Amino acid sequence: MASAFEYAPAPESRSIVDIAPSYGLFIDGEFTEAADGKVFKTVSPATEEVLSEVAQAGEADVDRAVAAARKAFEKWSALPGSERAKYLFRIARIIQERSRELAVLETLDNGKPIKETRDADLPLVAAHFFYYAGWADKLEHAGFGANPRPLGVAGQVIPWNFPLLMLAWKIAPALATGNTVVLKPAETTPLTALFFADVCRQAGLPKGVVNILPGYGDTGAALVAHPDVNKVAFTGSTAVGKEIARTVAGSRKKLTLELGGKGANIVFDDAPIDQAVEGIVNGIFFNQGQVCCAGSRLLVQESIQDELLDSLKRRLSTLRLGDPLDKNTDIGAINSEEQLARITRLVEQGEAEGAERWSPACEIPSAGYWFAPTLFTNVTQAHTVARDEIFGPVLSVLTFRTPDEAVAKANNTPYGLSAGIWTEKGSRILAVANKLRAGVVWSNTFNKFDPTSPFGGYKESGFGREGGRHGLEAYLDV
Amino acid sequence: MSDRLSVLKTYKLYVGGKFPRSESGRVYEVTDSKGKWLANAPLSSRKDARDAVVAARKAFGGWSGATAYNRGQVLYRVAEMLEGRRTQFVHEVADAEGLSKSKAAEQVDATVDRWVWYAGWTDKIAQVVGGGNPVAGPFFNLSSPEPTGVVAVLAPQESSFLGLVSVLAPVIATGNTAVVVASEKSPLPALSLAEVLATSDVPGGVVNVLSGRTAEIATPLASHQDVNAIDLAGADDVLAKELEIAAADNLKRVLRPQPVDNWSDTPGIDRMTAFLETKTVWHPTGSLGASGSSY
Numbered sequence: 001m002a003s004a005f006e007y008a009p010a011p012e013s014r015s016i017v018d019i020a021p022s023y024g025l026f027i028d029g030e031f032t033e034a035a036d037g038k039v040f041k042t043v044s045p046a047t048e049e050v051l052s053e054v055a056q057a058g059e060a061d062v063d064r065a066v067a068a069a070r071k072a073f074e075k076w077s078a079l080p081g082s083e084r085a086k087y088l089f090r091i092a093r094i095i096q097e098r099s100r101e102l103a104v105l106e107t108l109d110n111g112k113p114i115k116e117t118r119d120a121d122l123p124l125v126a127a128h129f130f131y132y133a134g135w136a137d138k139l140e141h142a143g144f145g146a147n148p149r150p151l152g153v154a155g156q157v158i159p160w161n162f163p164l165l166m167l168a169w170k171i172a173p174a175l176a177t178g179n180t181v182v183l184k185p186a187e188t189t190p191l192t193a194l195f196f197a198d199v200c201r202q203a204g205l206p207k208g209v210v211n212i213l214p215g216y217g218d219t220g221a222a223l224v225a226h227p228d229v230n231k232v233a234f235t236g237s238t239a240v241g242k243e244i245a246r247t248v249a250g251s252r253k254k255l256t257l258e259l260g261g262k263g264a265n266i267v268f269d270d271a272p273i274d275q276a277v278e279g280i281v282n283g284i285f286f287n288q289g290q291v292c293c294a295g296s297r298l299l300v301q302e303s304i305q306d307e308l309l310d311s312l313k314r315r316l317s318t319l320r321l322g323d324p325l326d327k328n329t330d331i332g333a334i335n336s337e338e339q340l341a342r343i344t345r346l347v348e349q350g351e352a353e354g355a356e357r358w359s360p361a362c363e364i365p366s367a368g369y370w371f372a373p374t375l376f377t378n379v380t381q382a383h384t385v386a387r388d389e390i391f392g393p394v395l396s397v398l399t400f401r402t403p404d405e406a407v408a409k410a411n412n413t414p415y416g417l418s419a420g421i422w423t424e425k426g427s428r429i430l431a432v433a434n435k436l437r438a439g440v441v442w443s444n445t446f447n448k449f450d451p452t453s454p455f456g457g458y459k460e461s462g463f464g465r466e467g468g469r470h471g472l473e474a475y476l477d478v
Numbered sequence: 479m480s481d482r483l484s485v486l487k488t489y490k491l492y493v494g495g496k497f498p499r500s501e502s503g504r505v506y507e508v509t510d511s512k513g514k515w516l517a518n519a520p521l522s523s524r525k526d527a528r529d530a531v532v533a534a535r536k537a538f539g540g541w542s543g544a545t546a547y548n549r550g551q552v553l554y555r556v557a558e559m560l561e562g563r564r565t566q567f568v569h570e571v572a573d574a575e576g577l578s579k580s581k582a583a584e585q586v587d588a589t590v591d592r593w594v595w596y597a598g599w600t601d602k603i604a605q606v607v608g609g610g611n612p613v614a615g616p617f618f619n620l621s622s623p624e625p626t627g628v629v630a631v632l633a634p635q636e637s638s639f640l641g642l643v644s645v646l647a648p649v650i651a652t653g654n655t656a657v658v659v660a661s662e663k664s665p666l667p668a669l670s671l672a673e674v675l676a677t678s679d680v681p682g683g684v685v686n687v688l689s690g691r692t693a694e695i696a697t698p699l700a701s702h703q704d705v706n707a708i709d710l711a712g713a714d715d716v717l718a719k720e721l722e723i724a725a726a727d728n729l730k731r732v733l734r735p736q737p738v739d740n741w742s743d744t745p746g747i748d749r750m751t752a753f754l755e756t757k758t759v760w761h762p763t764g765s766l767g768a769s770g771s772s773y
Contacts, residue, residue, distance in 0.1 A: 127614065143606065143607070145746070238729070241729065242726045242727065242729060243726075245722075245725075245726035245729060246723050246726045249719050249722035249723045249725075249726065250715070250718065250719025250722060250723075252734075257729065259729070414728070429761065433757075433759045436757075438757065439755065439756065439757060439758065440757070440758045440759075440760070441757060441758070441759045441760070442759075442760045443759065443760060443761045443762075444761065444762055445617065445760055445761070445762050448613075448615070448617060448619075448760050450611065450613035450614055450615065450617075450619075452611040452612050452613055452614075453611040453613055453619055453621065453758050453760075454611075454621050454756045454758055455758065456756065458626070458755050458757075459706070459728075459729070460728060460729045462729060463729065463731055465756050468611055468621065470607075470621070470756055478748065
């Protein structure tokens with residue numbers, strides 16, 4: 001759709017962030033090379049420009065980091081909660097102060113729009129540290145007994161879709177409860193975690209309490225399997241989650257998993273269409289659809305299908321895809337070449353299976369990894385695009401006639417992470433929300449997060465909850 | 479005085495509210511602590527385990543959908559029925575565990591009290607572990623616990639009745655349905671408990687009781703794609719590890735064997751929360767007086 005007025009470019013300056021040509025591993029308060037000297041490059045997915053070279057942790061480095069965390073655990077867990085709280089409050093404040101810098105860095109390394117890092121990721125990151133800071137000296141009131149104890153060393157493996165936010169979800173509750181951590185960021189987005197090491201330095205956090213080990217899947221596997229790790233927390237794919245569950249079987253390691261999803265966004269015939277369209281767009285195109293709780297299956301009541309799809313297509317035509325650092329950009333780059341290939345493959349499979357593919361007219365930049373927002377109609381429950389998690393800006397549209405059918409279709413998945421309900425009728429919201437097998441249900445809204453609210457899945461979307469009082473349990477001996 | 483020949487009971491499984499024999503036609507000899515024959519208990523097969531899962535799944539909607547108050551009433555009714563059969567259970571527990579009559583009576587009393595304790599939890603657990611969250615935005619959100627689904631329960635091997643009830647009651651009090659594998663050596667109190675459940679108001683399929691070889695029955699349960707969780711209380715370390723690996727296939731919730739010194743100690747709420755999910759439902763709040771949407 002041609003528009004009468006074009007937007008002038010409104011790029012955020014990248015001069016605020018100073019990226020060094022190379023980074024080490026962060027172990028025991030120091031940056032250090034990998035024992036075997038291995039490094040890898042991290043690129044900007046929007047331009048394929050090499051941003052930096054990063055040390056790649058191997059087994060020996062995992063040993064060193066776990067040993068550092070073990071040593072630090074003794075003192076850190078013995079600190080009065082009120083002192084640990086102050087460290088976390090400091091970290092929260094420093095994140096707020098450096099939030100512009102971290103937002104730009106996150107956008108460069110991840111490819112997501114600055115609008116999202118600036119307005120969603122970073123405020124939430126700071127909020128998580130603030131929230132859990134306040135728990136550190138109140139643990140005996142959290143409902144886990146009079147004297148809840150930390151577990152020890154937490155091995156944490158996080159994904160590339162929300163690098164800093166996932167770091168906050170993992171590190172804040174772990175430190176508040178008195179554990180020490182070894183965290184492995186994803187190989188495509190290691191930079192903000194390494195900058196977080198500098199935040200820890202500024203906050204004066206004792207050495208060894210937080211250790212950061214960039215690396216690939218084998219680094220994560222070594223960390224998870226390390227005999228001196230007491231707690232494993234993982235966010236990522238369901239397949240890897242299952243592998244981790246097998247690895248820790250028979251050990252005393254406590255495990256929490258935040259895995260994939262295939263969220264249903266259910267629109268009833270009495271829904272406010274304009275708001276629902278905004279919610280659908282937010283549900284699947286936020287962060288290029290690279291969200292575990294994305295509303296990737298639109299279930300629309302048959303009687304309003306045409307009206308809703310017309311509105312939705314009109315709305316999609318106004319989305320702006322391009323430079324993630326541009327403040328007007330709605331859709332940024334796909335995180336990696338590998339992820340782009342996965343999305344492409346699944347979308348081609350969708351077409352091959354007979355679903356109808358639609359995208360708005362959309363200019364794709366010549367460099368970088370991009371995928372236009374995509375709709376599939378004529379989708380049945382048997383189609384791959386209705387069953388597999390695509391983790392990209394691809395929405396499958398299915399229809400239903402009755403609330404019971406909507407619930408049955410929504411629950412027809414091995415996943416159970418999120419769902420959305422759009423209707424003006426309060427009683428219907430409550431009835432349907434009650435029947436959905438999902439850990440978070442958004443009614444007349446979507447993709448809302450808050451540190452006070454537990455988040456996590458049913459079924460194969462994993463177990464345990466992050467956020468809120470519930471999030472403490474994963475790091476306490478209860 | 480001529481000795482009257484007593485009428486012995488044929489012990490059967492309890493599946494879907496009915497009392498079938500094992501489909502395999504097999505039984506095994508159950509003896510008391512001194513090796514004296516007590517009964518031939520059904521030796522359940524993999525097929526029995528699968529049938530029990532089907533029954534438990536079928537019962538899940540109704541049981542999890544019942545009000546918490548109603549579940550409490552039903553569970554309390556079970557305690558009433560247990561009390562009425564006190565003598566029978568004292569006898570069975572004494573035989574099973576080699577206890578004196580008075581020790582066995584203590585166990586049975588503690589078991590009935592344990593059941594009453596959990597009956598009272600049904601309509602309280604949601605308030606203790608759920609609630610409203612003070613989110614930073616114009617939203618109202620509420621976290622509530624929900625049952626996770628069908629739970630396979632491997633009853634403790636040593637405590638044939640108190641241990642059994644201590645692992646079963648929390649599972650169903652919270653709205654899950656259960657497939658219980660009774661103590662391998664001492665299954666009779668569990669099989670008799672099934673008779674109590676059948677004559678209480680517990681809907682058929684909410685609890686299913688299997689007797690036999692724990693390892694043989696537990697293996698298909700741990701790998702069953704329609705079982706949502708497993709309590710490994712009755713598994714030894716080697717079996718527990720094996721079952722945990724199998725359970726990873728569909729990411730079952732796993733409660734690992736916990737060291738329990740004394741089943742008589744008042745339990746915490748861990749056995750209930752282990753098989754609860756937390757669902758958080760968000761809703762926008764209206765901004766009174768503001769223009770635009772009112773929802």
